[in-house]
Amino acid sequence: MNRQTRMLPAELEKQVRKTLEEWAVAGKVRRLWARDATLWTGADEASWLGWLEIAGAQVRRMDDLRRLAEDVRSLGFTRALVLGMGGSSLAPEVLKETFGRLDGFPEVLVLDSTDPAQVKALERKVDLAKTLFIVSSKSGTTLEPNLFKEYFFERARQVVGAERAGGQFIAITDPGSRLQGLAEADRFRRVFLGEPSIGGRYSALSNFGMVPAAIMGLDVARFLERAEEMAEACAASVPVEKNPGAVLGVTLGVLASHGRDKVTLIVSPAIYDLGAWLEQLLAESTGKEGKGLIPVDREPLGPPEVYGADRLFVYLRLASAPDEHQDSVVQALEGAGHPVVRITVDDLYDLGAEFFRWEFATAVAGSVLGVNAFNQPDVEASKVATRRLTDEYEKTGKLPPESPLRVSDRTLAAALGAHFRTIKPGDYVALLAYVEMTAAHEATLQAIRRAVRDRYRVATCVGFGPRFLHSTGQAYKGGPNTGVFLQVTCDDAEDLPVPGRSYTFGAVKAAQARGDLLVLVERGRRALRVHLGADVADGLRTLRSAVDRAIG
Template sequence: MSAPVEAPLSVSLVDPQLADAASALVEKLVGDQVASKLAAKDASLWGPDAQDEASRRLSWVTLYESSKPLVERLTALRGELHADGVDRVVLAGMGGSSLAPEVICHTRSGSAVGGAHPITVLDTTDPGQVSDALAGDLSRTVLVVSSKSGGTVETDSQRRVFTQVFEANGIDAATRMVVVTDPGTKLADLAADKGYRAIIEADPEVGGRYSALTAFGLVPSALAGVDVDGLLDEAAAAAPELQRDSADNPAILLGAALAAAHNAGAEKVVLADSGSGLIGFGDWAEQLIAESTGKQGIGLLPVVVESPDAPGFADHGADATVVTLGPAVGGAQIATEGSLGAQFLLWETAVALAGRLIGIDPFDQPDVESAKQATRELLDGSGSDSDSAAEVEPALVDGPVEVRSLGGDWLGSPSTLADALRALIAQAPDHGYVAVQAYLDRLDDASAEVLRPEIAKRTGLQTTFGWGPRFLHSTGQYHKGGHQNGVFLQITGSVADDLAIPDQPFTFGQLQHAQADGDAQVIAAHGRPVLRLHLADRAAGLVALTNAVSEASAATGRDTEVTR
């Protein structure tokens, strides 16, 4: 057991105007005793319409206590695996099942690559990235199959192919499978039937994005060697401060500031790390904020940027609030500091409080299922092809890039890829945003991430970047349910070597493209423009796209040199 941990936690409202705007909401939260009521799991805090859902989603507030019994079991399981020579952890999971373990392992290692607690996070359907994970040393590999519902298509597909490859290499697959799921799911039943190495049931009264300190966050992290007992202690040390009905409660300050900014028109929250040491924390917070608040045509859009110097942060407009994870630098309006366990609990609490002030249920996700349903229909042939980007002739082929559009007749007749980008950006309203969605290999195609700062710099628009289909379990909710002022740049790529999914009528490549197409259809049905760029050659296509972004800015009228 770890010794008690002191976990200093602070939230600074650096901007005097924002602090003043938040003061009335702080007073309201304190007067209504919201922090202590939340600590007591009062499901009425978000109104009668949300009460039923909230009553089944509040166990996260005391996970620092209720998850403690897991520690001994996970320590023993890791010891058993190591005794068998198994020390490579691959995590098959999406959204809340992958984002927390990734930030936990990387933060405790001090690096996003390798380090003391290496973990391979497989939150993709890209056949190349899945093949890379399969190419590792299988003799040393355990697969953590993590799905709250037990039916996540990406995770099930990864489980199937790992089972096949384990067996083909003379390895008893059941001995290398650790399942994390809610009680009573089909995955739990399958794991029991096949005799998997371990079945660890998570608390069913915690939603995925609030599950960092449940089995979903702790199991893969512990198997990778993280001291998860210490992580729980950090949250426990912060809990009393976050449960006080006081104007200096950090969660009350943060929740009130986010809500005050949103209600004044700053519906975007730009997150930059300024030396917190919490590697990848912004990606975890992105899901928490977007899925919790982006619904009913309102909400907070998280924009994770590369640093406080990155486009979208220091040069932000009136539609955004800028927040540092770490000391306040670069014109930050809010700064949060604290240990990883404390920050998990801080942001969970603050976002729940902001939801109350904004007027939404922070625990449902009414628009997440729509893209999944569209994908299923495309895969089984029951959906309509009339609005499918993949089924129409390209409006333009510019070198290695095929250009298609959805969401109306806004594209016109572009002559170049730069023309198409100009047309997309022209559809963004003032204080709108650009969402870049890359259905590519997060490792081999990592250069795609340069598109976010380039587009933000050259258009002056807040710009997000998401790897598909991972973002569908994160900002995907906001895209359909939040403020409808986004334009969408969707990137797909040719598949050189596809990968079959055992006992399924589709491959990983087909699944990946169906997910892109299904999401594009749903976004277009909401009246938003989607520019679909298919890269016949991924490497050459990304170079061409980056060059086109630079060329397009000259005629958009939105170049930062003009608008800032």
Template structure:
């Protein structure tokens, strides 16, 4: 492909030329209905003043906090903005609840008065299982305090005609924001899914619009001296992946750290299909010599922040390719969202994948539903199970099981199966307290010390709406360890015969079974009742027994 061909990709994206991406003729119109993100800056221009007025009215009510109930692209926008900006002086504190773990839900419910909480239920489809369950649960809890006025504590963001819109209208929600239907979830940051939380945080939507508009204008320009950083980033992503450097490692200024999870989803869910995929690696800091040559580095830093200067110089000296982009301030993150969306569209065209669908995520959802309906595991005969005296249980494809090895030995062997071109992902369906986070970090540190590959943390069920597409549809180079634990907290889901604990466990088991069916290298470790102690024991085994076997 010539330089002119690459530059022409930008023009074709803006003219909505759906033939850029692979699809059968009858499927190309579907791609055309997923390109509304190109107009997101216009949506923001049109709605910014009204959103700001609406949010100011909310500040004048008796709300003490905002809780966003969402998954994937519908919640990562809010999580990113809350993490990077926090609230302004006039804005409200905002937290995101994107889990089905009953302990996390109970703690969120108890953290502040429910009557003083504004809940934002966010789901493009309006049928996201987690959002449906969480909305029903919290509505019931608020109704117990406020009766028929409970709807005043709820706002919905969804597509027109969705089940969530109908629920919001039936329960007299304070507001239901209808998002443009032609904007996919992970591309929706600059529409209602991102800008409603931004307004509630008290952010300056004029500054966000100016940044987003500038990024779009830059992506449209095709003159030699134009800023083509979005086009170049997409080209570099695809070129590196095709050359075997498919592990995109993201380096950020500390103030931008919360941006990483949004980028992770955008890359993984957009490119991870048809056996192809770019593997995003975030929140990782290793000695320069520990990075393999299958890495491609992207750095996004704030002007004046020199935290990464030495690291970037050392990586360049070691022969690694780096794409470095600087932002003047945090508000330039709005333009950065657009830049990455455009870059992923470019990369999809060059990799010959459709970045606007997610064909493989449905398998886990279907298996989860079957388990909740009481159906037995279809692959039960192909799965081996090992238990130990401490109450831990390990499940794996039976072809990988050596019963004489014991649980610790079997888990160690699973890790040792990895090659330098692999990546290892830990997927905990746990209540992520600070102590549990620290225990997982210690395990990851121990694994990184002995494995010559990326070790990635993807909490569940959040990852099912993010990297889950890559796990199932991308290259078969991952090792996946799903981690669960028992809990005594039982929270019923209104209208369902099962609890949040049942749903959480079914989601973990459903994804495990889906990965087994696809022939992926996957294991499911249940820690029993003592989560932190069990994680510490696994870490100690990795440190001790790996040394013994070396």
């Protein structure tokens, strides 16, 4: 089942084997399936393991998903726009990026940013009268999906009229949530309920992932069958050393415990976006109490000598469309003695199996590390800080005054140099960019991260705000204090009001960035903010030049 191998230095291999034996003797896989919370911290973990059987439960609901797909197609919708954040948006994004648009079905798009340019860019892509809006929020209280709903519901009302607007919306949310009540009051076409015992980042195989999958025309039954096959391969009856999820989880946990906590993902281009989903799963599940895995996704590949002794490489290779350059790089890494896990993915539908493998492995890794793999205690801190700032904006019409370092300041290169001089072996550098997520912006940020990686031989990450707050943000604030953060903010060339609110999307994004930085500093993290002007592309180019000067 999706072949998995590992090549580790001898001492680390010895420790992995020892831990696998301990798991076998203590019956820990059986205890995991039995929902034994003492595998982790003995808190509420047993309440969050509904994902173990969700694939089978979804198969039994296939008729409803098929009816949904046919209804949406017959109604002539050309696009389906997922309005979500974190666990409610990342799995649909993976499916969208992997499978693309399927003939005869709507194209799925995803909005998970409060950046007004990004909101407007997605609005321009769709015909509002022919778009189905999927409001996706487990709790029903998450700020961003609620703002997206308010904005697009008002836009739909303007285009198709108040009586018909609700017919262009469906909701995915937990039973009894505020969103369920709003959806019913606004006469949404459908409300699909989540499973309360499944946290957002473990929800890919639940309605949060499978409803968008059905709408886009995916063969959901086939997808879930692959997930069920992996669940069977990870069953309690399977010897631990042959259990792919347990072996992967033990490997991740043991290597992190021995300083190799930068899980560097190398993913075949055709399934590249799986890395974004894995970022949230790994970081938010394990990054707490000063411990955790730091996922490194889409870092430009380099020769073995640019990587430090804190790396574990995981190569997810699509057998039907491998990349020769990735193959040669991974072979060189193994030859240089770096630890490498290889996972062979046979075809695109095997992503169903990967969703389960990695959920199981993450739960196991959390146990090995001794953390609760199902909570996110540090995410709330940023939300609280953001709420304080948005409340201030609603009262006064503005955010508190500030004087950030600007990209136009003459002292920029010197400030960057001083910040980067705090980097030590075993650290990582994360670029946190509160700008529109475009290919051009990402290319410049990737160039910056490559330069920093090659100069300091440390792992690097890039996150677009505010989406990373619901993903890697937990590990950045609650995980090992080895991060060096460069936050990038901008002025908004065009802002958008939020219907029914006294603030704008730009004000919300600014409050989220400030709240994020405030909590990073409060937690003793090394963080520097650089503010761009309204011309983001030009500002990023200037920043790149300053970074080059700063690092010599």
